[in-house]
Amino acid sequence: MNTQTVNSLMAAISDVGRDQTRGGYSRPVYSGAETTLREWFSAEATARGLDVSTDANGIIWAWWDLPGATDTALSRRGALVTGSHLDSVPGGGAFDGPLGVASALAAHDVLAAREASGALLRNRAMAISVFPEEEGSRFGVACLGSRLLTGAINPVRALNLRDANGNTFADVAAANGMDPAGFGRDEAALTLIGDFIELHVEQGKGLNSEAHTDHAGRGPALAIGDTILGHGRWKLSFTGQGNHAGTTLMADRADPMLAAAQMIVAVRATASAQDNARATVGRLEPVPGGTNVIASRVDLWLDVRHPEDAVTAMLVQKIHGQAQRIAAMEGCAVFLTEESLSGTVHFDPVLANALAASVRRTVPGAPLLPTGAGHDAGVLAAEVPTGMLYVRNPSGISHSPEEHVENDDAHAGVQALADVLEDLL
Ligand code: GLV
Ligand code: MN
Ligand code: MN
Ligand code: MN
Numbered sequence: 001m002n003t004q005t006v007n008s009l010m011a012a013i014s015d016v017g018r019d020q021t022r023g024g025y026s027r028p029v030y031s032g033a034e035t036t037l038r039e040w041f042s043a044e045a046t047a048r049g050l051d052v053s054t055d056a057n058g059i060i061w062a063w064w065d066l067p068g069a070t071d072t073a074l075s076r077r078g079a080l081v082t083g084s085h086l087d088s089v090p091g092g093g094a095f096d097g098p099l100g101v102a103s104a105l106a107a108h109d110v111l112a113a114r115e116a117s118g119a120l121l122r123n124r125a126m127a128i129s130v131f132p133e134e135e136g137s138r139f140g141v142a143c144l145g146s147r148l149l150t151g152a153i154n155p156v157r158a159l160n161l162r163d164a165n166g167n168t169f170a171d172v173a174a175a176n177g178m179d180p181a182g183f184g185r186d187e188a189a190l191t192l193i194g195d196f197i198e199l200h201v202e203q204g205k206g207l208n209s210e211a212h213t214d215h216a217g218r219g220p221a222l223a224i225g226d227t228i229l230g231h232g233r234w235k236l237s238f239t240g241q242g243n244h245a246g247t248t249l250m251a252d253r254a255d256p257m258l259a260a261a262q263m264i265v266a267v268r269a270t271a272s273a274q275d276n277a278r279a280t281v282g283r284l285e286p287v288p289g290g291t292n293v294i295a296s297r298v299d300l301w302l303d304v305r306h307p308e309d310a311v312t313a314m315l316v317q318k319i320h321g322q323a324q325r326i327a328a329m330e331g332c333a334v335f336l337t338e339e340s341l342s343g344t345v346h347f348d349p350v351l352a353n354a355l356a357a358s359v360r361r362t363v364p365g366a367p368l369l370p371t372g373a374g375h376d377a378g379v380l381a382a383e384v385p386t387g388m389l390y391v392r393n394p395s396g397i398s399h400s401p402e403e404h405v406e407n408d409d410a411h412a413g414v415q416a417l418a419d420v421l422e423d424l425l
Contacts, residue, residue: 093403
């Protein structure tokens, strides 16, 4: 039997996709690094006797079938599924995604040992799943795999998404052995998922907040997911007059960089004036992007999040209005495009309470916590009961090389995940 700790599994992939320029990891979907990780996962799952396949939407499934199941297709219906993703943001941390995948493998090992000793009797099959393009770092739409699976994104739109080099998702998918005609809502795959559980590094300071820390300032190792903040992405394209940096008088310019600069400041002011709102400009692309060139266009990507979907919509409307005024002041124009939008998710309360009861056997103070980060579990929540476990991240920093999980907490995560899965199997 293959038995590995989560820490040894994480150590085995610690060199894959390191970003020498940004620090941390850059593992864009269907790139060399992410492909290496997908192959690593498939090999690890196969070594455990799991039945590995990739579905029409690029999601990997590793099946731990019921012992003695004769009709596997039938016995997989309503299975317990756990997993996460292996792609990363540019210059991301080691844990966002891979921790959930490695923990699922390690939890499987714990459960397989319990089954072998006769201590675990299962009522249903289990699968570990790996979702592609959770971060949307390459094609712009986060949770692309789960959105395709559930039909939350139109496959025609998905196929036409482009990466920074102009490659369409259709071409990249085809180059990776997938049939672009096969993308879209997959009823058969959805009937296989009875419940979905995702373990993830915590991406904020919830566990280390005053409400949960002990006298030494240390929070519990784990939390249970409660809600996911509604969030979306928009692109604001400011267009002006491309021109020569040396010959164009300051008064004669229509410089979209100036509009973008004012926009970034306005975004902060607008979000800061609204309780619980978060708005970010983390990506800016001047075209053509030359030091001695006044840009002809600047694309600015906006990420807005708020617990109330109507407030998110109001904030974006407000920001769009500001963009139009700023553009006009600079002699420029602006176009707004919505790239994705996800409403606030309330995880299934019955499942969340069951998870809490299981987790608290080993981590007594584990709280239910909201998160501002998006996840495939949030997309799947529209279809099946889903739940999440968060592993303590001492600084709360994420989407950064400094993202961190302590070995003991990762281990506690696996023990708790194994207990959660056992109770649901
Ligand atoms: C993904 O991690 C997101 O929340 O943007
Ligand atoms: Mn993630
Ligand atoms: Mn992430
Ligand atoms: Mn995420």
